[in-house]
Amino acid sequence: MGSILIVAEVQNGSIREASYELASFAQKLGREVHSLVIGSGVAGEAEAFAKKGGGTVHLVDAEAAANYNVDVYAAAIKAAVAATSPDAVLISNTPTGWDVAPRIAAAQDCGFVSDAFDVAEEGGSLVFKRRVFNGKLDAQITASGPVVATMQPGGTAPFEGTTDGSVSALEADLSGAKSAFVEVKVAEAKGVDLSKAEIIVSGGRGVGEPEKFPEVIQPLADALGGAMGASRPVVDAGWLPHEYQVGSSGQIVTPKLYIAAGISGAIQHLVGMKGSNFVIAINKDPDAPIFEVADVGVVADLFEVVPALTEAVSAAKG
Amino acid sequence: MKILVCLKQVPHQDARLDIDAAGTWIKEDNIKFEINSYDTYALEEALRIKDAGEAEVVVTSIGPDRVTQALRTALGMGADRAVHVKDAEIDGSDALGVAKVLAAVAKEESPDLVLMGLMSDDSNASAVGPMIAELMGVPNASSVMKVELADGKVTCERELEGGALEVVELQTPCVLAVQSGLNQVRYASLKGIMAAKKKPIDVKGAGDIGLSGQVGAGAAKTTIDKIYPPPKGEGAELIEGSTGEVVEKLVGKIKELGLL
Numbered sequence: 001m002g003s004i005l006i007v008a009e010v011q012n013g014s015i016r017e018a019s020y021e022l023a024s025f026a027q028k029l030g031r032e033v034h035s036l037v038i039g040s041g042v043a044g045e046a047e048a049f050a051k052k053g054g055g056t057v058h059l060v061d062a063e064a065a066a067n068y069n070v071d072v073y074a075a076a077i078k079a080a081v082a083a084t085s086p087d088a089v090l091i092s093n094t095p096t097g098w099d100v101a102p103r104i105a106a107a108q109d110c111g112f113v114s115d116a117f118d119v120a121e122e123g124g125s126l127v128f129k130r131r132v133f134n135g136k137l138d139a140q141i142t143a144s145g146p147v148v149a150t151m152q153p154g155g156t157a158p159f160e161g162t163t164d165g166s167v168s169a170l171e172a173d174l175s176g177a178k179s180a181f182v183e184v185k186v187a188e189a190k191g192v193d194l195s196k197a198e199i200i201v202s203g204g205r206g207v208g209e210p211e212k213f214p215e216v217i218q219p220l221a222d223a224l225g226g227a228m229g230a231s232r233p234v235v236d237a238g239w240l241p242h243e244y245q246v247g248s249s250g251q252i253v254t255p256k257l258y259i260a261a262g263i264s265g266a267i268q269h270l271v272g273m274k275g276s277n278f279v280i281a282i283n284k285d286p287d288a289p290i291f292e293v294a295d296v297g298v299v300a301d302l303f304e305v306v307p308a309l310t311e312a313v314s315a316a317k318g
Numbered sequence: 319m320k321i322l323v324c325l326k327q328v329p330h331q332d333a334r335l336d337i338d339a340a341g342t343w344i345k346e347d348n349i350k351f352e353i354n355s356y357d358t359y360a361l362e363e364a365l366r367i368k369d370a371g372e373a374e375v376v377v378t379s380i381g382p383d384r385v386t387q388a389l390r391t392a393l394g395m396g397a398d399r400a401v402h403v404k405d406a407e408i409d410g411s412d413a414l415g416v417a418k419v420l421a422a423v424a425k426e427e428s429p430d431l432v433l434m435g436l437m438s439d440d441s442n443a444s445a446v447g448p449m450i451a452e453l454m455g456v457p458n459a460s461s462v463m464k465v466e467l468a469d470g471k472v473t474c475e476r477e478l479e480g481g482a483l484e485v486v487e488l489q490t491p492c493v494l495a496v497q498s499g500l501n502q503v504r505y506a507s508l509k510g511i512m513a514a515k516k517k518p519i520d521v522k523g524a525g526d527i528g529l530s531g532q533v534g535a536g537a538a539k540t541t542i543d544k545i546y547p548p549p550k551g552e553g554a555e556l557i558e559g560s561t562g563e564v565v566e567k568l569v570g571k572i573k574e575l576g577l578l
Contacts, residue, residue, distance in 0.1 A: 068484070071457055095478045098436070098444040099460040105414060105445070106452035111539035112413050114443045132442055132545060136335055140543040147540065179457035179488040182473070187481035199577060224577065236499035242481070249477055257577055278575055280568060281554060289548070296571055297554030298564055308565045316569055316578050
């Protein structure tokens with residue numbers, strides 16, 4: 001039985017929680033675990049990871065790796081693969097993971113599975129589960145041989161135990177990059193700060209037209225004394241500015257009440273609002289994934305329910 | 319400047335998703351198809367580069383006859399010509415098989431830029447772009463929200479979590495997998511659609527691009543065992559009735575939360 005290589009991800013000087021989730025997956029599979037830690041000045045983080053599920057940690061500590069660069073990371077991961085000959089390489093499905101992980105699969109001419117939320121062993125093969133069709137269906141996928149897989153952050157709990165691990169330096173030729181990191185621009189201060197809103201009424205693709213946001217969604221938000229939000233397709237279509245976007249690439253919100261109107265519930269949206277205390281979903285499609293995370297669901301036309309609700313809320317407030 | 323845009327034709331976002339008899343994919347007969355939404359942003363970005371200067375925009379897609387419609391749409395929007403890779407031998411390829419086909423097309427075309435969407439609306443894999451880059455030996459950037467060209471280099475902004483952006487500079491040729499929303503996608507004009515009828519679509523098989531026997535179901539290293547509706551959790555408490563009844567119950571819930 002071959003080993004597993006975890007590619008840990010350093011963010012702002014620390015190994016991120018998603019990497020400890022990879023350790024959970026790897027330890028669960030009961031195989032020999034190796035990890036790659038790549039960064040600059042991260043020896044302490046590598047030691048910590050070795051003791052907490054990371055197994056044998058191979059450390060690439062270099063100035064060239066101070067910031068993420070696809071060519072540098074790919075070179076380091078290839079060196080770690082050559083040193084450990086793993087059956088599976090696990091990488092988190094983050095902006096780093098989806099940029100570099102497929103390169104490793106192509107370089108190794110092996111299988112590739114992305115954004116899996118579960119992995120198990122069946123008859124010597126690794127079997128993954130992941131969502132397809134934007135969350136409307138699940139797929140079970142078997143890798144017939146060595147595989148590179150990216151795992152969905154939050155797919156399992158971070159590893160909490162203590163393990164005997166060691167750290168050793170790994171030689172990797174990081175020269176020859178054909179791309180260069182320039183800078184990270186942090187998100188600008190938002191004109192609309194949804195992170196502090198107690199009540200949010202969000203509209204999705206089902207709202208259908210940009211004019212319907214001020215006509216239908218905003219009035220309910222106003223009546224409740226809350227703020228208006230939106231899902232990604234609304235912002236992509238240019239109906240509302242990015243500052244209204246709730247989701248993994250927009251704002252992460254934790255209101256007391258979240259009303260989702262015409263939002264199907266793609267994963268990236270759910271990540272942004274699953275911390276809401278109470279969720280009301282209104283959608284015509286009874287199979288919309290949003291109903292799985294909602295406390296209360298209404299399968300109906302939002303254009304009937306939302307204006308009537310706005311009126312009733314206004315009346316109740318007197 | 320030559321830009322190759324890789325397009326995937328996928329089931330329409332509102333199409334009924336019925337699982338097929340084998341249980342491994344959806345029934346694709348009698349549903350509408352469209353260009354993968356992420357890929358439309360890639361095509362738009364290529365056309366904007368063309369509009370701003372000199373560029374030839376070549377679109378390519380893999381699939382059966384129905385794919386012609388996607389390529390015609392792209393030509394109608396302003397692409398110059400199309401390469402349609404059509405071969406039953408390619409059916410059942412995994413992501414790496416698809417990437418090998420597209421990389422082979424790219425090697426023949428020698429573009430300065432290869433553009434595509436970050437992922438597809440059906441398999442949601444985000445795999446093919448970086449794989450093509452690896453197979454071509456060129457750099458790549460994923461989740462691209464901005465593209466600027468100057469002095470033979472490409473400067474991109476990649477979307478990170480929480481709205482942060484990473485600026486990265488790439489040598490050309492390079493492969494960019496673009497995020498949705500980096501531009502506003504145009505519609506094909508009537509004039510464009512008429513002009514597209516005269517634009518060439520080159521049809522190729524696996525053998526034409528040197529991949530006979532190397533792609534398809536037999537070469538796939540991952541297999542879809544089954545697809546199925548996500549297991550239902552407790553789910554939402556469904557509120558039913560007339561609009562009036564529904565609203566009354568919702569108001570009751572909001573009052574229980576102490577918010578009204």
